[in-house]
Amino acid sequence: MIDPVCTIADEIEKQVVAYRRDLHRYAELGWTEFRTASLIARRLVDLGYVVSAGRDVIRAEDRMGVPSEDMLEACWQRAGDEGGDPAFLEVMRGGFTGVVGVLQHGEGPVVGLRFDIDALPVSESRDPDHCPVREGFVSLHDGVAHACGHDGHGAVGLGVAEVVSRLRQEIRGTIKLIFQPAEEGVRGAKSMVGAGVLDDVDRLLGHHLYSGWETGEIAPWTGGYLATTKFDAVFSGLAAHAAGQPQKGKNALLAAAAAVLHLYAISRHRDGSTRINVGQLIAGSGRNVIPADARLMIETRGATTELNEYMYDRAVLVLEGAARMYECDVDICAMGAAQSADGDPQMMAQVVEMALLLGATMLRPPREGGGSEDFTCMMRRVQERGGLATNIGIGAGIDGWGHHTARFDLDEKAMACAVKLLAALALTLG
Amino acid sequence: MIDPVCTIADEIEKQVVAYRRDLHRYAELGWTEFRTASLIARRLVDLGYVVSAGRDVIRAEDRMGVPSEDMLEACWQRAGDEGGDPAFLEVMRGGFTGVVGVLQHGEGPVVGLRFDIDALPVSESRDPDHCPVREGFVSLHDGVAHACGHDGHGAVGLGVAEVVSRLRQEIRGTIKLIFQPAEEGVRGAKSMVGAGVLDDVDRLLGHHLYSGWETGEIAPWTGGYLATTKFDAVFSGLAAHAAGQPQKGKNALLAAAAAVLHLYAISRHRDGSTRINVGQLIAGSGRNVIPADARLMIETRGATTELNEYMYDRAVLVLEGAARMYECDVDICAMGAAQSADGDPQMMAQVVEMALLLGATMLRPPREGGGSEDFTCMMRRVQERGGLATNIGIGAGIDGWGHHTARFDLDEKAMACAVKLLAALALTLG
C-alpha cells in the first residue's frame, strides 16, 4: 500500500505546490473562502468524489463570528471575479464555505480527514526576500494572508484526494474529506458538527503544518489544547451631555470598565489552568458625551471543557451585574468555541507506526501548549460515538518568522510528506 | 404676654440648669433614653399635661437604627437603678422613649414644640477645667456624653412646660410638647410622624443651641440641611478554603469592595449637591478563608429630598449589581433618614419679631451648612397639611470645642433665652 501511495504522491508533488500557491495568492478570511472552497469542491467532483457543500454541510445557527452581510457579499462578488466555480459559488453564497467529498469502496469504517482552509487578517510582508514575493504568489488581498499554513492544509487535502482517488480499489469502507472554513477564532467546526458531517465517522484525522519544527518531524498528537469560548459583549446605555445633564446618562463605558476588572478577578480554580482576556474594548463617542455604547471582545479558556465553562458562567454573571449597576443592557454574542480533547492512544500508535514506515526523521512526544483548535469539536463528536481521533503535527520548517506574522512561510516539501502519511493512513485505517 | 413669660422664666432658671445637669450626668444614647424620657413624662404629668408615651407616640416599624435587644434591656435596667420613673419605664421598655404632653385652653390652632433628648457615643473629657467635671455633673456612663447639647434642649422643654402651665389661661388653642428620641443618626423623627403625633399640628417650632454662636444670637431658621438616608448593606456569600477550593467560595468581601468603588462613582447631578459615603466596611474572618460576610455602613445625601433619592436609588442598583457579580445576597437595612426642608417665611418673621421684643443681641441670616436634621421629617408633615414650621438657632457660646467632641459644653445662660422665646411664641402663635 505504501509504495503506490508514495509513487503517486511524488508524481503530483508539483501540482500540490501549485494548489498551495494559488490558495495563498487568493487568501480569504473565515466564512469568505468562496473562491477557495468552490475550486476545491469542483476538483473533488472531477476526481470522482460525491460532493456536498454549502448549507448541506454548514448549519447556519451554529456559525460563529460571521462577518457582516455587506462583507460577505463583497467577498462573494470578488470570488466570482477571481475565477471561483460558478455552480458551487451559488450554494455557498452568504457564508457557507464548507465542502465534503466522499469516496466509498468495499465494506469498512468511515475514515474522516479534516482540512482547514481560511486565512488571517494579517498584512503579508512585501520584502523581496519573502519567498511568496520572490516567487510571485504573495497575497493579492490587502490585509489578508495565509499566515498559519492553512493554504498548505487545503493543498494537502487535494493531494490526498487525488492519491485516494487513483487507489480507490484499495479503499475498505468510506473515505470522507472534510474542508472546514473559519478555523481561526475557532468559529467553523461547530457548524459542520451541527450539520451532522461527523455523525457517521469512525476514525478521524486532522493535521497541522508547523514552520517551527524541522521538516520530517511528526507528532501523533498536537494537543494540550485549552477549551475556549470567544464572545463579544455589547453594553448599551444612554447618551447625555456630560456637563449639562450627567445624571441622565446611562454610562456604557463605565459599565464595561467595571466588567473588565471583575472579569479578571474571577476566582482561580483548584482543578487546573483557567484564562480570561478582554482583548479589545471600544466605547464612547465625543469627549463631552456620557458614552452610550461599549463593545468588549472576550475569551475564556480552561484546561478542560468544564474549567472553561466555569470561567464563562462566572463571566456572564459579571457582565450582567455590571449592566445592572449602571442601568445598561448587555448583549452577549458567541464568536467561537473549542473544547479540550485528547488524541486516542490506539490511533496515535497507528500514526507512529506509519510515520516510521514512511521514514519520519524524528517523532515528537505529544506537544503541550496554550492554544486552542476547533478540530476538538469534531473529535469530541466522533469520540462520543465510540470512534477514534487524533490530530497530527507535521514539521514544515523554514528560516522565517512564527505563525500569525507577516513573514510566515512553510517548507513546501513538507506537503508531500503530509500527503503520503494521511493518504496511507486513510487507506489502512479503513 | 411677654412680661409674665419672662418673669416666670427668670424664676425657674436655676431649676432649668438643674434639669440640664441631671440629664447630662445620666446621658443616654438614642432609643435608650429610658431615665431621661420617663422623668420628663413624670414632670409633665405633675405640671398638668395630658401625657402620652411609649408605643402611643412611637411607631415600631418606623424606628431606625435600634440597638440590639440585649443593649436595650441592659439600659432599661440601668434606668430603673438610676431613678427612672417606674410607671413610664414600663411603657417605654424595648426602646419606645418618646413623650408628648398636651395642654389645651380656649379655641385655636395646635402649636407643637419639639425637643430632642439623646446623647452621643463620645467619651466625655475628664479634664478638671471641663465645666461638667468641675461642677460635678460629668457623664456617669462610659463612652456616652451629651456632646451636642440635647441635654439643654430637654431642659429647655421642661422650662417651657412650666411657663406655659403657669400661664395656661393665656393659651388660645393647644400647646403640644414633643420630646423625641434618637435624633443623632436621624433615626427617631420618622417613628413619631408614623405614630401620627404631627397630624394635628398647625404651627411647629424646633430649636437648636449652638456653642459656636454667641449667647443671645438668634436665627429664625437653621437650615441648609441636606436630605439624607442612612443604611447598612450586608453581603452574604459562602466561605471556602482560599487555596484548596477557591472556586467554591462566594466572596462577600470582594462584592462589597466592588460596591464601594461603584457607589463613589455614581454620576454627579446637575440640580445640586449630592454626597455618598461608606463610613465603615467590616468583612471576612481568617486570612486563608474566602470571606462569607461583609457589612457596609453607608449614607447618601442631597441638597433636596429628590437629589438624595437619586443617590439612594442608584446606590441600591450598585449594591444589587455587585451581589449578582459575585453570586452573593445583599440585604439593605434603613438606619436613618432626614429630608431637606425650608422654614416658612411667615413663621420666620414671627420669630424675628419676638426675638427683637425679647432683646436678642443679634439676628443671624438663615444658616447654610452641610449637615442633616430629622426635625425636617416633622416639618414636612406639618407643611404638607398646610401648616407652618421652622427651626430656631440659639447661640450658647462658650470657649470650648465644637459639637460632637469630648470637650463640648454650653453656656447655660442661653437656656433662659430659649425658654422665653419658645414659651412666648407658643402662647402667641396659638
Added chain:
Amino acid sequence: MIDPVCTIADEIEKQVVAYRRDLHRYAELGWTEFRTASLIARRLVDLGYVVSAGRDVIRAEDRMGVPSEDMLEACWQRAGDEGGDPAFLEVMRGGFTGVVGVLQHGEGPVVGLRFDIDALPVSESRDPDHCPVREGFVSLHDGVAHACGHDGHGAVGLGVAEVVSRLRQEIRGTIKLIFQPAEEGVRGAKSMVGAGVLDDVDRLLGHHLYSGWETGEIAPWTGGYLATTKFDAVFSGLAAHAAGQPQKGKNALLAAAAAVLHLYAISRHRDGSTRINVGQLIAGSGRNVIPADARLMIETRGATTELNEYMYDRAVLVLEGAARMYECDVDICAMGAAQSADGDPQMMAQVVEMALLLGATMLRPPREGGGSEDFTCMMRRVQERGGLATNIGIGAGIDGWGHHTARFDLDEKAMACAVKLLAALALTLG
C-alpha cells in the same frame, strides 16, 4: 455715532451674508482654517488694518488638540486649491491660523473684539429644505460643517472691520480685531493669550449667535461657563499571548478600565459643581492578546477654575496609580482648556444701554448653562491686568435644529444686528 454705524451696516448687509456663505461653504476644522483665516487677513489688509498672523499671534507650545502633520498639510494644500490667499497661507502653514487686525486713531484705550472661526466634525444635512442646500452654500467638505455659527461670527467680524474702517476718524484709541482658531474643544484661545495678543487690551468683547433665541434678543453676558480641562491619557503596556504567556503581559486595557472607575469616584467637593467624563476608550487589538495600548478621552469641569483644578489634579493621581498597578506607562496630553469667568457688570451695563439704543426687542438675563468657552482665557488675561470684558449673546432664531447638529442654521438677519452692536460698542468704549 449710532446713526453712521447703522447706515454703513445696512449698506454692507448683503456683503456680510456673502462672507458667511463663503465661509460656510468651505468649512474648516480647528487649526486647519487656512482658507478662512488667510482670506480674512487679506480683507483686513485691504481695509487698512495693520495685520499680524501665523506664529506672531499663535504660540506653538500653547496650542492644544492639534491634528496630525499629514492632516494639517492636506488641509493646507486644499486651501490653496480653493482660493486661499497665498501670502498669508505661507505664514499659517503647519496650523497657525490666527489673525489680528489693528486700527488706531487718537488717544484712548485698546478695545479688543474676538471672533472664532472654526467648524465642527459634523456631516451637514443634504435635505433640500435645509437652507444652505436650497441656497447652494452647503459645506463642500465631507464630514465638516459650520454647525455652531462660527461662520456667522467670522462674517460679523469682517462687517465690524468695514464699519470701523470707514469711521476710523471716530476711533478714540485702538481697535483690535482678534480672529481665533479652534474654539471647538476649547483648544485655541490659550495660544493667542500665550502669544501676548491680549496683553495690551483694556476692554474686551466677544459674542455668540444663538439659533435657539429669537432674532433681536440680546444678553450682556452668556456665562455660567464651567472651567474645564480636556486631555487624553494613553496607557502603554506590553502585549503577550493571553493563554500562553499571560504573566508576561502588561495590560494597558485593564489599567485604563481601572482608571475609569476611579476617575468617576473622585470625591465631590463642598464648594460647588464638579464634573468628570471619559468620553471615549479605545484599547487592545486581538481577542487573544493582552492589550498593550489604551487611549482615553477625558474632561474635567468645575464651577470655578479652582474646582476644575481639584478634579484635574486628582485625575492625574488616579491615572498614575492605575499605571503603577499594572506596570504600564501613562502619558497625559492636554487637548483643551477653559476657565470660569464673570462678565464685568460695568461693561454689561454698557452693552445693555447700547442694545436698547439700537432697539433690541428683548434683553435676556445673564444665562446659566453647563457648557464651557475658551474666550474665558482671554477674559481672564484682560481682567488680571485691570481691564473689563464680557461675552454678548445675540439671538439668531431659526426653526431648525440645535447647535452641533446636521441641520443647524442661523437667521442671517441677526448678523446685521451684531455688526451694529459690536461696531458701536467698539467706537464708544474706546
Added chain:
Amino acid sequence: MIDPVCTIADEIEKQVVAYRRDLHRYAELGWTEFRTASLIARRLVDLGYVVSAGRDVIRAEDRMGVPSEDMLEACWQRAGDEGGDPAFLEVMRGGFTGVVGVLQHGEGPVVGLRFDIDALPVSESRDPDHCPVREGFVSLHDGVAHACGHDGHGAVGLGVAEVVSRLRQEIRGTIKLIFQPAEEGVRGAKSMVGAGVLDDVDRLLGHHLYSGWETGEIAPWTGGYLATTKFDAVFSGLAAHAAGQPQKGKNALLAAAAAVLHLYAISRHRDGSTRINVGQLIAGSGRNVIPADARLMIETRGATTELNEYMYDRAVLVLEGAARMYECDVDICAMGAAQSADGDPQMMAQVVEMALLLGATMLRPPREGGGSEDFTCMMRRVQERGGLATNIGIGAGIDGWGHHTARFDLDEKAMACAVKLLAALALTLG
C-alpha cells in the same frame, strides 16, 4: 538498632501520652508557648542534652505575626502561674519560644528532627463525648486549642529525646532536636533559620500526625505544599466630614477596596497554580466620616516559590498604586512565609525502608494538597547546603472531625509509632 528503640519506646509510651495531654491542657498560641517550651527545655536538660533556647535559636527580626507586647506579657505571666520552668521562662520572655537540644557521640553527620508545638485560636468542644473532655485534659485556655496535633508532635519529640538519650552510645555523629514555635500561620520557621539553627544540619526530618489517615499509615513525604506569603496592608488616609468637607478626606477605605479588586485581578501565570486571598478587611469609623484607616489581611500562594513571588510582587504594586490613587499611605507587614519544597528521594527511600522494618501497615504515595507548611524553610536551608530532608506523614486516625475544628483529636497510639520511626531513623541516618 530497631529492637532496643522499640523496647524503650514501648516502655515510655504512657509517659509520651502524659506529655501530650499536659501540652493539650495548657494549649498556647504561636509565640506564647512559654510553658510548653520551657518545660521541654527543662526535660531535655534532664535527659543530658546541650540545650539552647530563646534568642539563641530565634532571630528577632525574622519573627512574623508576633502578638502585641501586652498579649505576650500576659501569656508569659500565665505560664509562670501554670508551672513553666522559671529559668527558661526568663530567656523566652517577649516571645522567644524555640528550643534546641543537641546530643553528640562519635563521628558522623548532624541529623536534625523538627517538632512544632503551637496551638490554634479554636474553642475546643465541651461535648462529653470528646475524648479530652471525657479524660479530663481539655484545654484550660479559652479560645485556644491543640486542634492540629502539635501537642502530639511535642510529645513525640520528648519521646524521641528519651530513646536517643538512652541509646546515646549508638549515635554516630550528632542528633539535633528542634522545637519550633508558631507554625500555624507559617510564622516561626524563618526565625530559627535566621538564627542559624539549620546551618550545620546534614539530614533533616519532620513529621505530621494526621487524624484522617488510619493509624499505622506512613507517607515518606507529605508535600505538594504551596509556597505562600502572609501579610497585612494598612492604608492611612485623612478623616473628614463626609457631607461638609468631602474633598478634604483621603479615603483609606476606598483605596483598600480598590486594592482588593485589583489584587484578585492579578494575571494568571502559565507555569502553574497561583492563589490570592484577602481574608479580612476592616476599615472606617463613623457613617458620616471619610474613613482614615483600613487594614487588609492578605495571602498569596504559588505552586513554586517563584510563582508565589510573582503574585507577591504584583500585589505590592497594586497596593502602592491604590494608595497613590487616593493619596493614602500604605504599610505592608510580613505575617508569615513558607516555600515550596520537595522531599529528597534518597531520604524518602530510607523512610520507606525503615517503616517497612517497623511493620507499617500501609505506605502512602507522596500526598498532594493545597496547604502550606513552614518546615519548607528549614528544608530549603538544608538542601541548599547539600543536605537531605523530608517530612513524614503518620496516620493517627480517629473517628472525629478534621484538623482545625473544635472536635479534632488524635489516636494516641500513633505517637509510639512516630517515636519508633523517628528515633530509629535518627540513629541510622547518622
